Amino acid sequence: MVEPLLKVDNITVHYGRLSAVREVSITVNQGEIVCVVGPNGAGKSTTLLTISGVLAPTTGDVTFSGERINGMRPEIVARKGISQVPEGRHVFTTLSVEENLRIGAQIRSDKTEVEKDIKWVQELFPILGERRRQSAGKLSGGEQQMLVIGRALLTKPKIMTIDEPSLGLAPNIVDRVYEVLTTLRKERGMTLLIVEQSSERALKAADRLYVLRNGQIQIEGNASELQDGEKVRQAYFGFSETEQQEDGANF
Numbered sequence: 001m002v003e004p005l006l007k008v009d010n011i012t013v014h015y016g017r018l019s020a021v022r023e024v025s026i027t028v029n030q031g032e033i034v035c036v037v038g039p040n041g042a043g044k045s046t047t048l049l050t051i052s053g054v055l056a057p058t059t060g061d062v063t064f065s066g067e068r069i070n071g072m073r074p075e076i077v078a079r080k081g082i083s084q085v086p087e088g089r090h091v092f093t094t095l096s097v098e099e100n101l102r103i104g105a106q107i108r109s110d111k112t113e114v115e116k117d118i119k120w121v122q123e124l125f126p127i128l129g130e131r132r133r134q135s136a137g138k139l140s141g142g143e144q145q146m147l148v149i150g151r152a153l154l155t156k157p158k159i160m161t162i163d164e165p166s167l168g169l170a171p172n173i174v175d176r177v178y179e180v181l182t183t184l185r186k187e188r189g190m191t192l193l194i195v196e197q198s199s200e201r202a203l204k205a206a207d208r209l210y211v212l213r214n215g216q217i218q219i220e221g222n223a224s225e226l227q228d229g230e231k232v233r234q235a236y237f238g239f240s241e242t243e244q245q246e247d248g249a250n251f
């Protein structure tokens, strides 16, 4: 069997005495799109922050290309090829759009390739080319989301992890973002680990899906097998659809 590119192996992560994530295992194979969905406070961001070295697991390991990376500093993890697009679309508002993109490329020494990649990212998200001289703070939320994804791509990652790319965006912008993500996989073989609160889009884009609730994986499987949604809904809310309707919750 081929070894997964990224393996989160039975990790438990604490904030002080609170365990935010308990015995979570996730694998991502080369070229896959894997989504982790779960409600507020499920532990999604905590899991991604542990992968990128910002947090250290209390128990369990994170391995990348067969190498154990937990305990390594975030900048070392980034250099190994894991690029994280964190929650909240952080752009440097006073810098131009292109300067923001170039920040992603700072860790690289292949400068001619960097120039090509900047053009490529500007083609992928044309708005980033059109607005390249404008300050990034003037971009809309959706455009800023494209910018942070573009910036992460410029690190030339082997895998990108993205925390809630669709949060607060209009549906047509979410479509555009996911269109690019699926193109990246198709044309560049990019491997993606995406976390989302809403699972509908994640289900459409993903090869495999994990549902995380209350710090634990509730269900996992091929996205095609989970298409009907009822099993996912139950795992997500922790109760059945009938109860959910009574509760008035949306999915």
Ligand SMILES: Nc1ncnc2c1ncn2[C@@H]1O[C@H](COP(=O)(O)OP(=O)(O)OP(=O)(O)O)[C@@H](O)[C@H]1O
Binding pocket: 015, 018, 020, 038, 039, 040, 041, 042, 043, 044, 045, 046, 047, 087, 197
């Ligand atoms: N810095 C922190 N200090 C203490 N507790 C934290 C901290 N960050 C998160 N938590 C707690 O850990 C748990 C998991 O939080 P996390 O941010 O990973 O959830 P999430 O799934 O990303 O939620 P959301 O969808 O709201 O972003 C929650 O109970 C949260 O309150």
Ligand SMILES: [Mg+2]
Binding pocket: 044, 045, 046, 087, 163
């Ligand atoms: Mg989060």
